[in-house]
Amino acid sequence: MSGFKDHFLDKYFDYRRRYVDYIVAEAPARASLANLSEIARLGFMILGNVFCAAILWLLVAGAVGRSGGLGVWPIVFGLVALLPTAFALLALRGIVRAALDHSAVHVRAGYPAKGSRP
16 A cells, blocks of 8 residues: 555655755755645645545435446445545645645745745
């Protein structure tokens, strides 16, 4: 499971701190932009996954209505709909991490902390 987490979940649905750290080391003037690009990327991931999840949850509702209860298709569509729902939540967690790290990135890049005087 560690390989799946490292190479799929963390790469696409989490805040890529190593990427931002690299930008801080190589181009400190762009550190804030790197952090904001991660937030934008994760926001795009959320939008795409919420769109897919909405379609799949509508399929679940339609399958429940058509079968008149809990049959095979509502369960299948429900299990499939859980994936983009979970991915959207993982991306939301990544956005929170990136937002919390924004001021730390500023400080590591050599900018004064917000609210401090030069």
